[in-house]
Amino acid sequence: MAQLFPKWLNALPMVGAVVGGSTAIGAVIVVWWFFSPKYTDVGYQPKQPVEFSHKLHAGDMGLDCRYCHSNVEKSQEANVPSAQICMNCHTQVKQDSPKLKLVRESYAEDKPIEWIRIHKLGEYAYFDHSAHSNAGVGCSSCHGRIDKMEVVSQAEPLSMGWCLDCHRNPGEHLRPHSELTNMSWKQTLSDKEIDALIKDRNLNPPENCSACHR
Amino acid sequence: MSAKANHEIDPFDPPLVEGGHSFGEITEKVCSVVEKKPGKEPIYWWLLLPIGFTGVGALHIFLGWLFWEGTGTWGLQNQAYWGWAIVNFVFWVGIGHAGTLISAILYLFRQNWRTGINRFAEAMTIFAVCCAAIFPGVHIGRPWLPYWLLPLPNQMGMWPNFRSPLLWDVFAVSTYFTVSCLFWYVGLIPDLATVRDRAKNKIRRYAYTALSMGWRGGNRQWQHYEKAYCILAGVATPLVLSVHTIVSFDFAVSIVPGWHTTIFPPYFVAGAVFSGFAMVLTLSIPARHMYHMQDLITMRHLENMAKILLLTGMLVGYAYGCEFFIAWYSGVLYEQAIFILRASGPYAWAYWTMVACNVLSPQIFWFKKARRNEFVLFTVSIFVNIGMWFERFVITITSLSNDYMPSSWEYYSPTLIDIGTFIASFGVFIFLFLLFLRFLPMIAIAEVKAIMPEADPHHHAGHGKDDH
Numbered sequence: 228m229a230q231l232f233p234k235w236l237n238a239l240p241m242v243g244a245v246v247g248g249s250t251a252i253g254a255v256i257v258v259w260w261f262f263s264p265k266y267t268d269v270g271y272q273p274k275q276p277v278e279f280s281h282k283l284h285a286g287d288m289g290l291d292c293r294y295c296h297s298n299v300e301k302s303q304e305a306n307v308p309s310a311q312i313c314m315n316c317h318t319q320v321k322q323d324s325p326k327l328k329l330v331r332e333s334y335a336e337d338k339p340i341e342w343i344r345i346h347k348l349g350e351y352a353y354f355d356h357s358a359h360s361n362a363g364v365g366c367s368s369c370h371g372r373i374d375k376m377e378v379v380s381q382a383e384p385l386s387m388g389w390c391l392d393c394h395r396n397p398g399e400h401l402r403p404h405s406e407l408t409n410m411s412w413k414q415t416l417s418d419k420e421i422d423a424l425i426k427d428r429n430l431n432p433p434e435n436c437s438a439c440h441r
Numbered sequence: 442m443s444a445k446a447n448h449e450i451d452p453f454d455p456p457l458v459e460g461g462h463s464f465g466e467i468t469e470k471v472c473s474v475v476e477k478k479p480g481k482e483p484i485y486w487w488l489l490l491p492i493g494f495t496g497v498g499a500l501h502i503f504l505g506w507l508f509w510e511g512t513g514t515w516g517l518q519n520q521a522y523w524g525w526a527i528v529n530f531v532f533w534v535g536i537g538h539a540g541t542l543i544s545a546i547l548y549l550f551r552q553n554w555r556t557g558i559n560r561f562a563e564a565m566t567i568f569a570v571c572c573a574a575i576f577p578g579v580h581i582g583r584p585w586l587p588y589w590l591l592p593l594p595n596q597m598g599m600w601p602n603f604r605s606p607l608l609w610d611v612f613a614v615s616t617y618f619t620v621s622c623l624f625w626y627v628g629l630i631p632d633l634a635t636v637r638d639r640a641k642n643k644i645r646r647y648a649y650t651a652l653s654m655g656w657r658g659g660n661r662q663w664q665h666y667e668k669a670y671c672i673l674a675g676v677a678t679p680l681v682l683s684v685h686t687i688v689s690f691d692f693a694v695s696i697v698p699g700w701h702t703t704i705f706p707p708y709f710v711a712g713a714v715f716s717g718f719a720m721v722l723t724l725s726i727p728a729r730h731m732y733h734m735q736d737l738i739t740m741r742h743l744e745n746m747a748k749i750l751l752l753t754g755m756l757v758g759y760a761y762g763c764e765f766f767i768a769w770y771s772g773v774l775y776e777q778a779i780f781i782l783r784a785s786g787p788y789a790w791a792y793w794t795m796v797a798c799n800v801l802s803p804q805i806f807w808f809k810k811a812r813r814n815e816f817v818l819f820t821v822s823i824f825v826n827i828g829m830w831f832e833r834f835v836i837t838i839t840s841l842s843n844d845y846m847p848s849s850w851e852y853y854s855p856t857l858i859d860i861g862t863f864i865a866s867f868g869v870f871i872f873l874f875l876l877f878l879r880f881l882p883m884i885a886i887a888e889v890k891a892i893m894p895e896a897d898p899h900h901h902a903g904h905g906k907d908d909h
Contacts, residue, residue, distance in 0.1 A: 231650045263596050388598030 264384035272380035273343040277329050285410070286374035292366050292408040298356075299366075300407075305356045307342050310334040345381050346370070352387075353441045362430055364393075365407045368400040374410040390439070394432035398425065457554055458893050460736035467737070467889060471882045472636055474732050476645075482879060483731045490875055496868005503862040504579055512582050516855040521841040525859040526580035527691075529866060531833040532716070533573030534614065534688055535709075537621070538681060539717025540566025544624055545677035548670075554745055556888040557738045561728065561877070562721050563625040568873040569720070570618045572866045577610075606690035613687040617680050624673045630656050631666070632882040685713040692836065698775040699783070699840035702767065708760035712829060715753035715799070718746050719825035726819045728878065737884050740813050747803075747812040750825060754803035757832070761796065779840055787852050788839045791831050798828025 260266055284290050292299070295312055299305035310333035317327055333340045346369075348354050359369075366373065371382025383389060393400055398421040399414055406412045416424065462470070507514055517524045540562040547555040578587045590611045592601050601608045634656035637649035656662060689709035692700035722743065729738040768780040783792050802824040805811045812818070842853045877883070890896055 231647060259594075265596075384596070386596040386598075388596045391598035 264386040264389075268381055268386075269384055270380050271345055272378055273345065275343055275378070276340055277342075278326050278378075280377050281373045281379055282375055282377045292373075300360045301357055303355045303357065310340060345379055346385060348385060352439045354439070360407060362397075362428060362432075363401045363404060363407070363424070364397070365400070365402050365409065365412055367410045367412065368393075372410055391434065394434055397430065397432050398422075401425065401428075401430070455739075455741050456894070457557060457739060457741060458737060458889060459739050462736060464890050464893070464895065467893075468635060468639075468886055470734070470737070471632075471884045471886050472639055474878070475636055475880060475882055476639065485727070485731050486875060486878070489871055493868050493870075493872030493875055496865045496870075497872050499861060500575070500865035500869055503858055503865055504575075504584075506858060507579060507862070508584055512580065514856060514858045516853060516859050518842065518851050518853060520844045520849055520851065521838055521853045523580075523837050523841060524853065525834075525855050525863060526576040528830065528833045528837050529863050530573050530576035530580075531688055531709075531837075532830045533569045533576070533866070533870075535685060535713035535716045535829060535833075536720045537566040537569040537573065537617070537717065538685060538710070538713035539721050540564075540569075541617070541621060541624075541677050541681045542714055542717065543721070544628070545674040546681060548674045549678060553892040554742055556885055556892050557742050558721060558725055558746075559888070560625075560628065560881075560885045561724065561874075561883050562717075563621065563628065564874065564877045564881075564883075565720060565724060566621050566717075567618070567625060568870050568877075570614065570621065571873065572870050574614065574618070575866060575869075606687060606694045609687045610691055613680075613684045617684045620673070620677050620680055624677055627666075627669055627673060628885060628888075629881060630654060631658060631887040632885060634658060635886055636882060681714075682710055685709040697840050697844070698773070699764075699779040699836065701776075702764060704760055704763055704767070708757070708763075711753050711756035711760065712799075712832060715750065715757055716825060716829035718749050718753070719822040719829070722746050722750070722818055722822035723826060724874065726815050726822075728883070732878070732883070734884065737889060743815065743818055744809075744812045747806045747818055747821075750803045750821070751806040754799055754825070758796075758800035761800065775845065779843060782843050783835060783839045786839070786843065788835060791835050792839075795828050795831040795835055798824040799832060802828070 284295075285292065295308040296305040297308070297312075310330050313327075313330050314334045317324075317330065321327060329340055332338070360366075369383055369385075370379075373379060398418070401416075401421060401424055402409075402412055402414070414421075458467070515524050515526070540559075543555045543562045544559045547559075577590075578584060581587060581589075589599070590601065590608070592608075601611075630653055633649055634653035637646065637653050640646040640649055686706040686709065689705035693702060693705035695701060725738050725746075726743070729735050765780050765784075768776040783789070802821050805817060805821060811821075838853050843850050
């Protein structure tokens with residue numbers, strides 16, 4: 228019987244292996260990089276209704292984070308300040324700035340400003356700001372150098388793996404309570420001091436499913 | 442040339458191929474089924490095909506509804522969180538076991554009678570594992586995430602629990618499926634080449650040429666082939682034991698009364714072989730009539746399978762008894778309670794159905810007349826299929842729905858979706874099997890020829906028997 232298939236088809240297994248193998252590796256790389264929250268979520272920087280500069284307020288003028296986000300140590304939410312907080316100062320300074328028009332309106336009409344949320348967690352994930360700040364995880368650990376951001380963007384992936392990295396090994400991010408809002412803080416404690424601090428604060432970051440997925 | 446011309450029939454070793462066929466006739470007999478013109482298939486094939494096809498369609502509808510609505514459409518409860526899905530999974534995986542046993546263990550033990558039935562027992566294995574694989578995939582509640590079963594690095598920093606038998610099960614079943622497919626395919630290659638060589642139309646020739654991977658049937662190829670086959674048989678042999686052992690760990694590693702017993706692995710393996718052989722009988726009896734293969738799948742084949750049913754049926758019966766003995770002997774209150782409940786509680790009807798089908802019905806095979814009667818064989822094989830499904834039902838449901846707290850006990854009843862999904866999985870099985878019968882040689886032609894007297898170089902009268 229004559230040969231049905233041409234001879235070059237003998238290369239098929241090799242070609243198939245190379246093409247299939249590289250496609251598989253390519254797919255892994257694409258998924259690994261482009262499907263990761265590091266790619267999809269980090270750098271999210273929506274345009275806010277008011278051109279508020281964190282760099283000016285928190286950075287240059289050195290306002291403490293808690294002046295505006297006052298409940299961060301008491302509540303699940305690190306609240307977004309009401310217009311009343313803004314007007315504490317802006318009845319005195321920059322009263323007529325056109326940038327503050329919306330704030331003045333909000334203050335006068337008792338209508339909240341519709342800020343756009345940047346740091347979003349899934350609705351199936353429970354997160355508590357007070358638990359983290361009381362444990363000594365500072366603002367910049369999760370939100371990055373807010374004091375350098377003209378417009379705030381997301382600095383960390385906020386993925387489950389990212390949460391777990393810290394829950395499994397929190398030492399690197401634990402600081403004295405006095406340094407909580409210090410944006411330029413770097414870990415200076417030794418491993419021993421960190422262990423003592425964990426023991427002292429009775430920290431036991433949960434890794435079980437229902438810790439966050441309640 | 443016929444064997445009968447040269448030999449008296451040995452009553453202890455009757456021929457495995459009857460009717461005095463020549464090699465050519467065997468090839469013709471098996472290949473002609475595959476080579477029939479479309480529309481010339483046996484009438485029963487056409488009657489069964491729509492049933493199978495409806496099953497495939499129905500499965501899509503039932504699973505679609507499940508995905509849309511969630512597992513609440515099943516009869517699951519707070520306690521009985523493993524319902525029919527797990528019962529069906531174990532049932533189908535168990536059926537798969539006979540295929541590997543026949544192809545691997547019987548091969549290594551040189552049980553020549555395997556050749557008549559190994560091809561479609563292996564096909565049955567693969568299709569049964571396909572049906573089984575549906576259920577754990579869809580029972581997880583979020584069926585679009587079954588890849589979470591695999592240890593894949595991910596942004597969640599999550600990793601399967603390697604101490605969990607459920608993960609071992611993923612590996613066990615997927616290894617089993619891979620090796621079964623390889624074994625089946627390697628066995629098919631020489632026969633596919635035969636079909637290729639006989640092919641008259643172009644599409645067939647291209648298809649079977651590609652499938653037979655350049656097989657020419659030369660001496661050297663046969664030597665490699667025999668070695669590869671033997672190695673695969675060696676690889677597959679531990680799988681016969683390991684897969685259902687690990688399926689049993691899904692239960693036995695937990696601390697649920699009625700599950701947490703050391704007898705589970707051998708008990709499950711015996712049950713799996715039992716149900717697998719029952720299914721081979723259920724399939725082979727109609728198939729040998731449909732395609733007139735009575736000379737290749739002889740009464741001797743059927744009788745041997747009946748003997749295995751008798752043996753494994755009694756092993757399973759022993760396990761049932763042993764569970765009761767240990768429950769009493771251990772002195773564990775909860776263990777005793779669950780077994781008393783099994784035999785006399787709300788599911789007693791299922792328990793006694795199981796005992797009647799699995800332990801009592803095969804006892805008829807003590808009689809040679811019953812072992813050689815196709816009607817009895819077929820009926821008992823159906824009983825065993827039913828009984829083995831109920832065995833898994835009894836194990837899964839009774840232990841879960843009657844847990845430690847009587848206040849939370851509740852009678853488990855399936856929904857129509859449960860029942861429909863299970864019946865539809867039979868449709869998938871039938872459909873795949875019919876396609877197999879139509880497009881692939883259903884009997885291992887080359888292997889059957891090798892056990893015929895003509896293949897024995899010493900087959901002439903007396904030669905080789907008196908030290909020639």
